[in-house]
Amino acid sequence: MNNILQLVWLIPVLPLLGFLINGLGRKQLTKSLSGIIGSGVILISFVLSVVVFLQIGSNHNETIHLFDFIKLNAFKITFDFKIDQLSALFLLIITGVGFLIHVYSTAYMHDEDGKDFAKYFAYLNLFVFSMLLLVMGGNYLIMFIGWEGVGLCSYLLIGYWFRNTDYTNAAKKAFIMNRIGDLGFLLALFWLIAVVGTVQYDELFTAANLAKLSAFDVTGITLLLFVGATGKSAQIPLFTWLPDAMAGPTPVSALIHAATMVTAGIYMIARSNVLFSMAHQTQVVITIVGLATALLAASIAIKQNDIKKVLAYSTVSQLGFMFLALGTGNYVAAVFHVLTHAFFKALMFLGSGSVIHAMGGEQDIRKMGGLHKHMKITSFTFLIGCIAIAGIPGFSGFFSKDEILAGAFAHNPYIYALALFAALLTAFYMFRLYIITFTGSFRGTHEQEHHLHESPKAMTIPLIVLAILSIIGGYIGVPESLGGSHHLGKYLAGVIKAEAHHLDHTTEYMLMGLSTGLVLLSIIYAWMRFKNYKIEGESKGLGKVLENKWYVDELYQMAIVNPLKSTSAFFNKIIENKIIDGAVNGVGKLVNYGGRQLRWIQSGQVGAYVLLMVIGMLLLFFIQLFL
Template sequence: MKEFIWMLPLIPLLGFLMIGLVRKSSPKPLISIIGCGTILISFLLSCGIFKEVYDARLAGGEGIIYQEVFNWFTVGSFNFNISFLVDPLSSIMLLIITGVGFLIHLYSVGYMAHDGGFGKYFSYLNLFIFFMLILVLGSNYLVMFIGWEGVGLCSYLLIGFWFKNSNYAKAAKKAFVMNRIGDLGFLIAMFFILVNFGSLEFQEVFPAAGQLAMGDSTLLVITLLLFVAATGKSAQIPLFTWLPDAMAGPTPVSALIHAATMVTAGIYMIARSNIMFTLSPVTMQLIAIIGVATALIAAFIAITQNDIKKVLAYSTVSQLGYMFLGLGVGAFTGAFFHVLTHAFFKALLFLGAGSVIHAMSDEQDMRSMGGLKKYLPITYITMLIGTIAIAGIPPFSGFFSKDEILAHAFVASPLFWGLGFLGALCTAFYMFRLLYLTFFGSFRGTENQKHHLHESPVQMTIPLIVLAVLSVLGGVINLPEALHGGTWLADFLSPVFAQTNAVVEPFHLSHSTEYILMGASALGAIIMALFAYNKYVKKSEIPEADGSSEQSGLYKLSYHKLYIDQIYDTLFVRPLNGLSKFLHTYVEKLGIDRLVNGIGDLFVSSGKGIRQLQSGNVGFYIFMMVVGVIAFMLYGLFTI
């Protein structure tokens, strides 16, 4: 199986090319078969590769497969290869990408059935899978960077999929540009790594980095830069505002790219480079702070949003914040565990939201929904499962992964735990708010919409059901020790984090404390769920229309997303645009250009002056000639 690693990304690429070439001429079923088929093949290949790694781990090996594909470019002493590395970490990512990716492709067949850009959509989606696979398979930072930028491009293409809408096109541009800010950090980090370790290969960099002392300044710079990259890709403060706007894309795209896979690339990258981060405690501290702040702020904003996708978008930002908190407090396994479970339940929630939007004839405002329970039973049940999972109510998967992060956070600092717990309460509240507003109460949409309400076709519900099952059961792969679980994931991933584990003290928390923490978060989530039930079902409150004056200050702050977009606009966009105009009008036109033209004008005007001598009077010319001759003669006389 391991010989076929290179085929893994190649197959979606071929799918992209095939669909891209035939998208005009071929019927939709053919495109669907190619689009889903390539991902299915990739998934099966991934399963085979995973089994290989798994067997190797069972046999006590590290389960690392390295494969060099070809030499990309060589300059001086630096040699850059396109080469792949499969280890426990990337093998699980492969499964998420191709597995969830396949489900979302399948779902899209139904969701996009009536869209004119059907072929274009599937070609982009396949291209995305290609780049995402490159990202996780890369055996060095440069190959990872190919995927890193490539998924950014696909994200751009898919956010701006309905390009005729200027706002969507703008959102796409915003996503790309904000990602690029992070990418610059990645690029500079690569230069530092290259200069200090002489290579970008993970297998050469990490052992060398492991030799350095705790708090090494080079590592500090590298990790800070890598973290900047991660904040861009994984939508953390201060670069998170693109993700909510990215909801302009088709909903399955939000599920795949902006929930399950691409946005977790930052976590993947940090987890991969764990040794460098572990050795820079300052960065770790910063990551934890940014993570928890993002988790809280995004959760705070999500509470008042009325667009079903916006709620989920902010929820994604918030959950990503948890993952970063996990990374920051050294819970690499926990963070990755959350990546895994989040991929299941957030993809499920997005697809469920897509199913709702589909049924509602493209209505996204929850104020116009309500009572959909009886029209969309499968969607309702699966979304309920997803909501319970994300809210952190046991025994669903989200509980275990979030609990692991919070437990580690508690050890690092009870403050982190407290803030994380607060965020978790918000999460439970806004998710149940979403659920109740959408599925409970009475229908608030138009008659026309009500007429069209229908459960989604089977290719859309199957992915929902599969993801729901995974959301329920996903937790079992890493049950905490306190519950006599196997911590299977932690064992499986241990070679990846071996260096870190050798440096830091093993995580320790007494079982009784852990029980209390678990109990508190589970109880808190349930209480918030009930609170939301009371508010939105019993009292059947509906969020007020936009511009209503009876909102409290805090509500407004949350509703307007803390005015962060406006602040960025004032701080960066407008000054830069102003600077552009200033440079063009003053420096360029009035400064440089005028100076250059001025030199030209100087010659023109001096010509104008001197030509006055040329009066045309022949007598004067003769006189001047004689004077000149005499002058020369005198000069000759005196110098001889």
């Protein structure tokens, strides 16, 4: 039995292999071959992940030691993989959803050159490799390696169409914002190393080692870790990169910027739940940030007209929900929402990809409309996604979101109220998107209308699979109040010490009823408002603020980027050139000047030399005799 777990390193190595083959052989491989290799390795990894998942069961965990990464006397960081319930679950999400998206990509990216096609799959495989490293790492350093790795792949894939400067700007922004978060993560690691001396989960989360941490240490470390998470998972204040990241190919947005990479922050906090449960101040901060992000992003999503931007803000908002759950100590709910969100958000991104594919690259929903007639599968699956995210009972999003809301209510009713409001906004903007895009009449050009078609099988099959998962995915976590037994919670019990919130069943029913009712109302409102959608003029007042994303980008530009630039320019022009180099050159000039002033002594007249000599000698005599 252990033998299979010893081979667990194959799971990340296979995508790496795919990356190498596709990357090095990109000139030789045909498109279909690189597609097959790219998806095939992920499929094998998925199968292996399933085997691991079954092996590991619900009460087993294993640390697989590969080699010592850094070993310096007592200080030691090993290259370990830790396989437990949490990582096994993430393995399934990453390789499973990853595989579907790879298959989808073979069709979506088919217009690319052979070389670029292979490059795309190489990057995608590299991403899966890094992501797997992130979740499988047996210590924070390996997690960090994966953490930066996914950031890099995200950078490469956002800037995949590198001819366009806007896209490469977006890529750069994503990488830099991630790096800001990464610095927080790194500092947390240094803090841990300084106090405890290890970053290995198994050693760190023991009572003896945790006791070494003072309350201040715990708060500091967890806050820094959370800074790392805000970068990767696009929370306030580091969220603005994610909407821009939509510059990448749509399957990339589905895989990286919806299903997997952006949930790394949640994974990290869930992984360190022991630490976070010890730090109450941090939890408060996480709750506030999560809630604020959920509200802010949802409000922006209402006014966006780019199909992918709406989904991007929706992702930010949903991630905010997950952080809200984490902040209220409801780790299982957060992981649960990661799972269901991976299904329905990947589904919707792929669906939007299908739409964009049919529209010939057009992303503006104002120019769409009535697409339901032309692409039924896409439309239906998209609708399922919308229902799931809105939280209609029976669909996966309901269970996970309800659990988050219930946890929030148990924590503080005001938080619940605000979170519920964000959930209503979610339902509203998702259905706005659906209604404008798929119902009504077509508003684009004739040429586009003529071109409209359902996407090929390689694209629709992943959609269907994800749609099914979006429906049934929730049933692994049916709460006890609805007669379920919350399999997921029990499954993760070994890794996550749940801070149980106790609500009696009546309250839970009431909350469910309330949220369901309000969500339905907001959907109906969306239907009334947008069923006869016409292109609107410029918004005014609050609408304009929302359309411009609360001017956050402008604010950052003004408050951070511009001052940094002018400071640098000041350093460059004044301090470097004038002061420091000026001082250095000044010494040179002084010597030069002094030399020039003394030059008259060296007149070349022998007489003058002799005179000086005589004067000198007389002086010496004088000094010798009289002083």
